[in-house]
Amino acid sequence: MRTATARNPSVLMEPMLAGDLDAVLAIEHKSFSTPWTDTMFRSEMRQGPSSQLLVARLEKRPATIVGYIGYRVVLDEMHVMILAVAPAWRRRGIAQHMLSEAMEQARQADCASATLEVRASNVGAQQLYYRLGFAPVGIRPKYYQSPSEDALILWRDPL
Numbered sequence: 001m002r003t004a005t006a007r008n009p010s011v012l013m014e015p016m017l018a019g020d021l022d023a024v025l026a027i028e029h030k031s032f033s034t035p036w037t038d039t040m041f042r043s044e045m046r047q048g049p050s051s052q053l054l055v056a057r058l059e060k061r062p063a064t065i066v067g068y069i070g071y072r073v074v075l076d077e078m079h080v081m082i083l084a085v086a087p088a089w090r091r092r093g094i095a096q097h098m099l100s101e102a103m104e105q106a107r108q109a110d111c112a113s114a115t116l117e118v119r120a121s122n123v124g125a126q127q128l129y130y131r132l133g134f135a136p137v138g139i140r141p142k143y144y145q146s147p148s149e150d151a152l153i154l155w156r157d158p159l
């Protein structure tokens with residue numbers, strides 16, 4: 001899985017390995033007020049094929065990890081759990097590429113629809129999701145902490 005355009009760096013998407021966690025956690029801490037811990041990532045990696053964690057690496061050496069995405073397959077639904085891009089690499093199409101690739105992977109795994117939650121104030125991420133065909137269908141009041149905030153529930157159906 002690779003892409004390259006004038007604006008985009010060429011990235012490869014690969015399964016996340018334990019050896020990737022230092023780089024992933026560094027991005028995670030710069031991206032979220034309540035970051036996932038090392039234990040949470042390791043536990044997710046042990047879930048088997050219903051849970052997919054992927055990293056995006058620069059194709060050119062050094063093959064720096066610039067982002068990652070995680071989703072679960074629940075029956076025929078793709079549940080996107082985590083998505084982040086390193087601050088220095090944002091607005092270059094990396095998240096759009098990762099999510100598009102993950103959605104294609106989920107289709108191959110017979111997913112028929114996709115869902116995720118996003119902070120009500122996270123307008124940038126919402127723009128990304130709307131661009132990829134997600135639509136808001138509801139709100140989970142005070143779903144997030146630090147700060148407390150509602151989640152928008154988004155679905156793409158059909159996937």
Ligand SMILES: CC(C)(COP(=O)(O)OP(=O)(O)OC[C@H]1O[C@@H](n2cnc3c(N)ncnc32)[C@H](O)[C@@H]1OP(=O)(O)O)[C@@H](O)C(=O)NCCC(=O)NCCS
Nearest residue numbers: 031083084085090091092093094095096118124125127128
């Ligand atoms: C949200 C996030 C993953 C986007 O990553 P990214 O690689 O910068 O996104 P892309 O470059 O693929 O953006 C694709 C499109 O999404 C929209 N978009 C992305 N970030 C945006 C922002 N900050 N403001 C407005 N629109 C934005 C734009 O339409 C963009 O296209 P454009 O650059 O041609 O205008 C990144 O900002 C991030 O890691 N944020 C912190 C963690 C987070 O919020 N994750 C999502 C949790 S639900």
